[in-house]
Amino acid sequence: MIQTSLKESFKKSNYQLAGHGKRNIHVLKEAFQAVDENLESDLYGEGKVIEEFQEKMASILGKEEAVFFPSGTMAQQIALRIWCDEKGIRKVAYHPLSHLEIHEEDGLKEIHKIESILLADKNRVIELEDVLNLREPVSSILLELPQREIGGQLPSFDTLEQISAYCQENGIRLHLDGARLLEVLPYYQKSAAEVCALFDSVYLSFYKGIGGIAGAILAGDKEFIQQSKVWKRRYGGDLIGLYPYILSADYYFDRRAHKMEQYYQSAKELAHLYNSCHGISTLPIDPVSNMFHVHFQQPKDQVELVLAEVHRQTGIGLTSYLKEIDEKSCYFEVSLGDLYADVPNELVQVAFKRLNELMKQHFLPL
Amino acid sequence: MIQTSLKESFKKSNYQLAGHGKRNIHVLKEAFQAVDENLESDLYGEGKVIEEFQEKMASILGKEEAVFFPSGTMAQQIALRIWCDEKGIRKVAYHPLSHLEIHEEDGLKEIHKIESILLADKNRVIELEDVLNLREPVSSILLELPQREIGGQLPSFDTLEQISAYCQENGIRLHLDGARLLEVLPYYQKSAAEVCALFDSVYLSFYKGIGGIAGAILAGDKEFIQQSKVWKRRYGGDLIGLYPYILSADYYFDRRAHKMEQYYQSAKELAHLYNSCHGISTLPIDPVSNMFHVHFQQPKDQVELVLAEVHRQTGIGLTSYLKEIDEKSCYFEVSLGDLYADVPNELVQVAFKRLNELMKQHFLPL
Structure with a gap:
């Protein structure tokens, strides 16, 4: 051999x-081939290019508003920080193999002093039991659908509904790490909005199943998105122009979401x-x-x-x-x-x- | 009328x-016109596209290493945080109209709990006197060249040398907000490296005088850059692909730096x-x-x-x-x-x- x-x-x-x-330059060139040269850049979060895409995504996800971020890392830390501030509790619960726990150099802890409570054994998905057994107050729970680090597993949709109902009853915000949300819709036989309705805030990535260059959407209610824009600026994510990511995200979304x-x-x-x-x-x-x-x-x-x-x-x-x-x-x-x-x-x-x-x-x- | x-x-x-x-899509299209479609994307801070540009910039700025950031906001907060951690002092001094003080939603304070000491009257540039009159210990001083919010004014090069020498003698790190560094070189009649030699860390923007789409370089010694990469990941700035900004920055740098x-x-x-x-x-x-x-x-x-x-x-x-x-x-x-x-x-x-x-x-x- x-x-x-x-x-x-x-x-x-x-x-x-x-x-x-x-993942080469062709990805960008193809996405921009049909874009009018005279189309103006977005400008620090404003302008047609970014606003129209945000509205489109908010509508698809069934949320009041959405904001485009350069990365999911940034979007999700910010989402959890907002929920922690709202509750006055700097604790969030998520899976032991969450992106936040293992791929972000402890940004959540280092930047926000937010403590993570690890739910479930790392080899399986979070079940209702895990949430019911939480022994300390948390501001929010993050569920990742599918759970990437264990091969992309999912709880049943019933479980999601039960967790969502429990969180709502107990004043716990539920955030969706939906980096691969679109990818699970065929299994659940649900629309994106039907899944997102169970969550207070949602993040979606554009370079996984969609195959864009980079970038993410964070969606939620008006007040939440307003706050997330302030944090986006604090993080240095409110770039003068995010259009290379937005227009390619939009192009590949239309080409692959279905x-x-x-x-x-x-x-x-x-x-x-x-x-x-x-x-x-x-x-x-x-x-x-x-x-x-x-x-x-x-x-x-x-x-x-x-x-x-x-x-x-x-x-x-x-x-x-x-x-x-x-x-x-x-x-x-x-x-x-x-x-x-x-x-x-x-x-x-x-x-x-x-x-x-x-x-x-x-x-x-x- | x-x-x-x-x-x-x-x-x-x-x-x-x-x-x-x-600032329209033509800016991107022009920059990418001659780029080979088969060139691979950078991948989370690695790969030819990002590494070669970082080396080029480190060399031009006369620093050991450089790292590409999506924004100067992110790069500069991180630089100051590293210097604060090094000294164990969460205080930095800069001009009252610094970008960090007025354009970043208090990211430095909200994210890092770093206190800003405002040097000089807001209507003039920082002089040696202002530094000598500092009444409390700071980890670092940030100088912005030119001082944008007062029309782009500059201290004399002698003053820069004196401030730099004082900082070095007194264990204060000196950081350059060089968003428009290239733009002041003709007045100083110095090379970028000659100006940067007076500073421990340097930030340069690619969408001001250079006219790129977005993005920034942070340069300094090896240890500093190593730490800045960890923070870049924490911030969600370590994108899977930053090439739309890097390649356009490089293109317009070559076209306009001279x-x-x-x-x-x-x-x-x-x-x-x-x-x-x-x-x-x-x-x-x-x-x-x-x-x-x-x-x-x-x-x-x-x-x-x-x-x-x-x-x-x-x-x-x-x-x-x-x-x-x-x-x-x-x-x-x-x-x-x-x-x-x-x-x-x-x-x-x-x-x-x-x-x-x-x-x-x-x-x-x-």
Whole structure:
């Protein structure tokens, strides 16, 4: 077996199964191709470009108002800070693997002195029980749909409704980390507004399922959005021009928001293929959105050899990386997008046949 | 006299004297025209696009390292926070009209609990005396070159050297708000690196004299930049892709950084023309950069009529707005850029002749 690095072999593959394609300058050029050169930049949060998009998103999410942020990190910290100020309680509850807890260098704690109460075991989603068992007062609870770090799992919609009702009765604000909100709508069989109605505030990302360049929307009631704009300025997020992100978000939103059902079906199909291979299982087994994780109970360096070999032999790219869990296991994340539909099905079958054979060859006890 | 709104009449004028032109989508399209579609996006602060630009800027500013930020607001608060943490003193000194004091919704105070000590009277620049007279310990001093809110004034370079030496002797960090640093180099007859050598940390903007879309560079030593990257992530400024700002900043930097002498000479010429008109004076009288303010000792609504009339009669656009100081006075800001050189000089002469006549006609005591 030739040793090719996983990243290199993935780059050289003819087809990639996940995503919308490369994150390169073409993404921007395509989005701007049809935009009138004379269209004026937004200006510190004002102007047609930003205001119209904010109104469009507020309407889709069923909220009074919305504001465009350069990042979800900024938007969500601010949302939680506003709810903490409202209640006079600097505590929020969320999942142990929330983006705020593990990917933001403790911004919430360092900037706002907000304490995080971790709900649920890290290997499962938050259930009503976890909320009922909260032993201390919190200003707000953040739910992430789907829970990304565990493969994109979801509570039932009933659970969401129960948590929402409980929070409303008990004066706890409920915030939605909806970075991938659109991606879960096919599973729930709900509109974005129907899901958002259960939450006081909502954040949506434009570079996940939508595949834009960057940027996020925060939505809620008028008073909440007004305050969030003040904080956006404090953070240095009220840029003189956010239009490169806004116009590309709008372009790819229109192009992909209606394709979430397709991505979801692709995810289910692809997960089934992985689960049919020796020594491979997906988390969740049956995806509930366009995403899942692919787990191996074998050492990372050995799995890398197998995957690179599949890339090399079949021209089908499965992943560019593997993440080590411990010495004996590893995984990678898959988010389905536009690309999957363009891969000839017979080549996909060949790739998974080969993957299964190589997995057996390498890891089946003799 | 026909009553045309100032903004409308400015928009309809054939030539505008200040700036580089409209802030529209063309600015982005032009910058990206020659960029290879296959160039990869930066990825959370890493990758060729961001790293090469950061190295280029570090080198030009004569600092060990540099980091690209979406905004100067974010970059500067972070710089001051790092210096406060280093000294264990949550106090910084700056001009009463510093951007941090008047344009950031008190981000420095609200986010970092940093107290600001206001140096000097608001109508003049900070002098060595002001620093010597500091009665309490501060972690750092921020100097803005030029001091924008008073028309872009500068201390002498000797004063800068003396303040820098004093700060170094007394363990006070000196930070440069160099939003318009390049614009003052022709007056000082220094390189950017020569000015920056007097400061521990430096911020530079890309949408002032450079005319990019947005974005900023923060430069300093390795340890400082390392810390600033952690804070950049906390703030939500570590976007998955900042390339729309980086590549346009780079494009316009290369196109305009060497033209600051031209803008400076244009500013001196234009200020002279304003000062030759009845009832008009610029601040400063002799510009020391590409910028100045134009002051009127007359009520805003009356001056508006005069300026709109000049626009209408001559096709020369002077300003789109006036800012009221009090019931009897007002001003607007001028920043010279590419446009001035393209305006036929005879038309400029006609416009100022007309402006002078109208000012006399309206405001000369009978």
